Amino acid sequence: MTTHLRGPVTIERIVELDDWPFDVREMFPAHPGAGRISLAIATHLVRTPDRTVLVDAGNGDGRHRPGLPAHHLLDAGYAARLAERVAPEEIDVVVCSHLHPDHCGGLTTGDGRPAFPRARHLVAWAELAWLGAVHRSAPRAGAAEGLARTWCDSVAPVLDAGLVEPVDGDDVDLGHGVWVRTAPGHTPGHLVVEIGPPGAPEAVISGDVLHHPLQFDDLALAQAGDADPAGAARTRHDLCERLARSGGLLLPSHFGPGHVHRASRGFGYRPVGC
Ligand SMILES: [Zn+2]
Structure with missing residues (x-):
């Protein structure tokens, strides 16, 4: 789906998964009901007259996350679907909403290189501090171990390549009315x-x-x-x-x-x- 706004900006929604099932109480522990709910995983491509901006990069294929079963070894073909819309090197800015694995797993290719080699990657300092600390604690099992793997295989290669521009809490103006804000x-x-x-x-x-x-x-x-x-x-x-x-x-x-x-x-x- 492409959304045309009043100005020159368009937004395309790129779906990685359209049926990601969970028990409702696994997702929302205080929910009074029972049963299954289905989520999607979608990212968004924002095109302005002078920038192509990707907001989030999906879970990625083949990510080894045994401590996070919902994220483990997905094979949804997201990178190929994105490449049908835009070549990875044409992306100027990647905004990482946050560093959970279903949003940043796709920042790197299967062989561990930055997937968007020309892009400045906007990531909040607080996210980098949090996930970096999880990694340094060297967890050996469970969700924390899956998050530490996310740091190693999806975030550290982009940092090491000098592509990350930390956001410190101030709004970032990407032009044409497109703003990155903290939430x-x-x-x-x-x-x-x-x-x-x-x-x-x-x-x-x-x-x-x-x-x-x-x-x-x-x-x-x-x-x-x-x-x-x-x-x-x-x-x-x-x-x-x-x-x-x-x-x-x-x-x-x-x-x-x-x-x-x-x-x-x-x-x-x-x-x-x-
Ligand atoms: Zn998510």
């Missing part, structure tokens, strides 16, 4: 990309601020991986307020695009075709 809570340095006037976005590429539309019923519903559940809930609320006011498009990583509106209890969500 902490799910992880310490989570970033979103907003397109449009400040405070009244036409579109927000929101990473993991929200994981599934059922969170609109209760914006306080924490996802299992939220590092700071109260902060994540505040960020979800701020984002929904802004989008309900502006009528802008929400483009999340794990479910389809749509519009946020005020509802009797908080907010509702109207998906658009994808």
Whole structure:
């Protein structure tokens, strides 16, 4: 799906996986229901008159993550699908919403080289500090071991190549109304990309601020991986307020695009075709 905004900017949604199943309580431990839910993994390509920007890089194929079974040895063909839209060396900027493996695994090729060799990679300092510390703690099993592997095979090669430009909390202006802004809570340095006037976005590429539309019923519903559940809930609320006011498009990583509106209890969500 390609979204054309009022100005010269377009956004393409590139799906890595369209059915990534989870038990609802595995994803949202406090959810009152039971059963299975399905997530997607999607990244976004933003084209302005002078820059091609990739927001997140997906999980990547063949990533060895035995401690993180949902991320282990996926084979979804994302890199080839992206290459149908844009050559990797044509990407000028990569924005990493955060450094969980389903967002940064695709930063490198299968043989460990940076996948986007010309791009400046915008990553929050707080993310680099957090994942670097996990790696240095040398975990030997479980999720932490999977995260340490993510540092080694997906982040360190890009850092070593001098391609990472850390973001320290200030907004980053990519031109033509495209801004990188901090949206902490799910992880310490989570970033979103907003397109449009400040405070009244036409579109927000929101990473993991929200994981599934059922969170609109209760914006306080924490996802299992939220590092700071109260902060994540505040960020979800701020984002929904802004989008309900502006009528802008929400483009999340794990479910389809749509519009946020005020509802009797908080907010509702109207998906658009994808
Ligand atoms: Zn994610």
